[in-house]
Structure formats: structure tokens, C-alpha cells
Amino acid sequence: MPSLKDLKIRIDSVKSTRKITKAMQMVAAAKLRKAQESAERGRPYAEKMRDIVSNLASSVKNIAGDNKFLGDGGDCKKFLLIVATAERGLCGGFNSSIVKLAKSRIAELTSQNKEVKILTIGKKGREQLNREFESLFIGHVNLSNEKNITIDTARKISMDIISRFEDGEYEVAEIFYNKFASVISQIPSSYRLLPVSFNEKESDASNLSFNFEPDEDEILNEIIPKSIATSIFSVLQENAASEQGSRMAAMDNATRNAGEMIDKLTIDFNRSRQAAITNELIEIISGAEAL
Amino acid sequence: MTNKFELSIISAESKVFEGKVENILVPGMVGDFLVLSNHAPCISSIRPGFLEFSEETSDKQRYFVSGGIIEVINNVVSVLVDSAVAGDKIVKEDITNLISEVNDRLSAADTINKDDLGLRKNDLEEALKQA
Numbered sequence: 578m579p580s581l582k583d584l585k586i587r588i589d590s591v592k593s594t595r596k597i598t599k600a601m602q603m604v605a606a607a608k609l610r611k612a613q614e615s616a617e618r619g620r621p622y623a624e625k626m627r628d629i630v631s632n633l634a635s636s637v638k639n640i641a642g643d644n645k646f647l648g649d650g651g652d653c654k655k656f657l658l659i660v661a662t663a664e665r666g667l668c669g670g671f672n673s674s675i676v677k678l679a680k681s682r683i684a685e686l687t688s689q690n691k692e693v694k695i696l697t698i699g700k701k702g703r704e705q706l707n708r709e710f711e712s713l714f715i716g717h718v719n720l721s722n723e724k725n726i727t728i729d730t731a732r733k734i735s736m737d738i739i740s741r742f743e744d745g746e747y748e749v750a751e752i753f754y755n756k757f758a759s760v761i762s763q764i765p766s767s768y769r770l771l772p773v774s775f776n777e778k779e780s781d782a783s784n785l786s787f788n789f790e791p792d793e794d795e796i797l798n799e800i801i802p803k804s805i806a807t808s809i810f811s812v813l814q815e816n817a818a819s820e821q822g823s824r825m826a827a828m829d830n831a832t833r834n835a836g837e838m839i840d841k842l843t844i845d846f847n848r849s850r851q852a853a854i855t856n857e858l859i860e861i862i863s864g865a866e867a868l
Numbered sequence: 869m870t871n872k873f874e875l876s877i878i879s880a881e882s883k884v885f886e887g888k889v890e891n892i893l894v895p896g897m898v899g900d901f902l903v904l905s906n907h908a909p910c911i912s913s914i915r916p917g918f919l920e921f922s923e924e925t926s927d928k929q930r931y932f933v934s935g936g937i938i939e940v941i942n943n944v945v946s947v948l949v950d951s952a953v954a955g956d957k958i959v960k961e962d963i964t965n966l967i968s969e970v971n972d973r974l975s976a977a978d979t980i981n982k983d984d985l986g987l988r989k990n991d992l993e994e995a996l997k998q999a
Contacts, residue, residue: 618883622879623950625939632911632939727881731880788909788911789910790897790901791912791913795913796913799937851908
């Protein structure tokens with residue numbers, strides 16, 4: 578049985594922990610709203626970019642252009658996995674769920690005798706992957722100095738990825754991140770960034786014939802790096818929103834657990850205080866009876 | 869009566885402009901061109917320069933853009949820009965900064981990219997004169 582003083586110290590320490598988790602939860606809620614807003618603002622651009630690329634694609638198919646960025650990634654040997662995680666922990670399973678997905682993909686690819694390379698965005702993913710796959714690393718992007726994600730950051734990352742692609746360091750690039758489904762649900766997801774494949778999308782403009790200026794190939798060379806930057810930008814934004822959502826949920830849980838712990842400890846504290854009082858009374862009474 | 873069409877100028881971080889306009893002058897990659905309503909469908913890339921359009925015949929609005937893509941379909945014109953600054957807010961230093969940035973990259977670039985960057989630099993210097 579811990580002494581009264583020990584219990585008191587523990588209750589105080591859990592109380593201050595609860596204060597911290599509560600504060601973190603509120604900060605995360607505020608940041609989440611901001612992240613969601615900025616993701617919303619970026620959406621029209623991303624949607625329009627997709628439209629234009631698919632319009633472009635339907636025209637390019639007709640002339641069978643052999644652009645280096647296009648392809649279906651069929652029998653490629655060299656894979657680059659881009660793992661986007663957070664810079665900070667204390668956000669539940671956010672980071673490890675992405676890393677888990679990436680690890681299972683690495684295992685799958687290595688069992689097929691493919692060459693795998695890893696590029697991480699965000700410190701937490703690098704720490705977790707570094708333990709097992711240090712030799713596969715070709716790069717890391719540090720986001721700790723970026724308070725808000727800007728398109729310039731995304732452009733820099735995409736320029737790096739594209740120049741590695743052009744140098745033949747890899748043939749297929751896949752990106753791993755957490756998709757923001759709702760505040761309480763984030764889905765670890767991945768998709769192929771490069772080469773770009775055009776799935777047959779029915780667009781109302783597909784039967785229009787466009788004038789291109791300059792020609793299709795040059796526009797593709799210009800637009801694909803842009804669309805990759807946009808994809809990375811929206812991935813980073815989804816990730817940022819997911820991170821805050823996940824942290825909010827984790828901290829809410831922690832706050833509740835701390836509350837329960839305090840209740841339990843308080844009951845223990847009261848019981849042992851009462852026990853001490855009863856004990857003393859018995860001693861006094863039995864002492865008086867002995868006289 | 870003049871015909872209007874819908875114009876939206878969107879940057880990656882926000883919507884810059886949305887509304888009905890009568891015409892828009894675009895600094896296309898191959899040359900400047902004017903879009904009026906019922907323009908044929910087209911997709912073109914944009915070099916750094918000024919976008920000029922008017923909601924009414926009289927007042928013109930100017931935006932400096934640092935490059936992008938324009939799509940015209942059925943009287944809906946969408947301009948995706950890398951970045952846009954309203955004409956009256958443009959500071960010459962911004963363009964000068966862009967030029968020096970291009971200069972830096974020019975010295976680091978290989979020969980293939982050099983042509984592109986050189987062209988870009990000319991466009992920027994042209995825009996600086998107009999500002």
C-alpha cells in the first residue's frame with residue numbers, strides 16, 4: 578500500500594499530464610481547422626489540373642505520342658517509394674500506419690526481385706524505416722522548418738523526384754500517405770505518381786478537338802511536372818490534416834484516460850486516509866479499554 | 869451587346885479571380901493572344917507576363933503571372949497559374965527577384981535547360997519594362 582504522500586504526488590502528476598494532453602488536443606483542433614481550410618482552397622486547382630491532363634490525354638492517345646512521363650509501369654524493375662509522414666509524434670497510429678503500409682509494399686516488391694529505393698518526407702517515417710532499410714535510402718525531406726506547407730515546398734520535392742526519374746534512378750514512383758476521410762478516420766493509402774497513366778475517363782470534353790499551343794508533347798512536358806507538384810502538394814495537405822485529426826483523437830483519449838486514473842487514485846487516496854483514521858481510533862479506544 | 873464568358877484564375881493556394889469577362893489577353897508561350905467569347909477549345913501554356921482582362925469595356929484589370937496553363941472550353945476559361953499578383957500591387961522588386969532566381973538557376977543548369985531558362989529570363993525582363 579503506497580503512503581498517502583505517494584498517492585498525493587501521483588494524483589498531482591497525472592493531473593498535470595491531463596492538462597498537457599488537453600492543451601495539445603485543443604491546439605490540434607485549431608490546427609486541424611486551418612489545415613482543412615487550406616486543403617479546401619487548393620482543391621479547385623488540383624481538380625482543374627486533373628481535367629486538363631485528362632483532356633490532354635484523350636488527344637495525345639490519338640497521335641500516339643511517346644512521352645517519357647507516360648506509361649503503365651508494367652515490367653519496370655526499379656521502384657521508388659516516397660513515404661510521407663509527420664515531423665512529430667504523439668499522434669496515435671498516424672505515422673506507424675503509413676510505415677506499416679510501406680513496409681508491406683517493400684516486402685512485396687523485394688519478393689518479386691524488384692529494386693526498391695526509399696525517399697522519406699518527415700522525420701518520423703525516416704526513423705522507423707531507417708532501422709530496417711537503411712541501405713535503401715536515397716533521400717529525405719525535412720519539413721520541420723515549414724509551419725504551413727506551401728506549393729513551393731511541393732515544387733522543390735517534385736523537381737527532385739523528376740530529376741531522379743530523368744537520371745534513370747528509378748522507373749516507377751509510388752507515394753504513401755494518410756488520406757483524410759474524417760476527423761476520426763484516416764486511411765493509409767498509396768498511389769503511383771510516375772509514370773503517369775491515363776485511365777479512360779469519360780469527360781464531356783473528350784469529343785472536342787483542342788488547339789494546342791505549343792504542341793501536345795511540349796505541353797505534356799510542361800504540365801506533368803506541374804501536376805506532380807500539385808499531387809505532392811495535396812498529399813502533404815491531406816497528411817497535415819490527418820496528422821492533426823489523429824493527434825486530436827489520441828489526445829482526447831489520453832485526456833479521458835487521465836481523468837479515469839485520477840478518479841481511481843482519488844478513491845485509493847480517500848480509502849487509505851480513512852483507513853489511517855480508523856486505525857488511529859482503534860488504537861485510542863483499545864488503549865482506553867486497557868486502563 | 870457584348871458577349872461575356874466565364875473566367876477563373878486559380879493558383880495552387882487559392883482562387884485569384886472568378887467572374888464574367890468580355891475578353892482576356894494572354895501571354896501565350898508562342899505569342900500573346902486574345903480570347904473572346906465563343907473561342908475555339910484550346911490548351912496553351914503561358915509564359916511569365918501580364919494577364920489583362922476587362923469585366924466592363926472601360927476598366928481593365930492586370931495580373932502578373934509567373935507562368936501557367938490556360939484552357940478554353942465552351943465559353944469557360946480556366947487559367948492555372950503558378951503565382952499571380954494583381955497589377956496595382958506588383959512591385960518591381962518581385963520581378964527583379966524572380967530574374968535573379970532564374971539567373972542563379974541559369975548558372976547551375978545544363979545546356980538543355982539553359983535555353984528554356986534564358987527564354988524565361990527574357991520574358992521576365994520584358995514584363996519588368998511593362999510594370
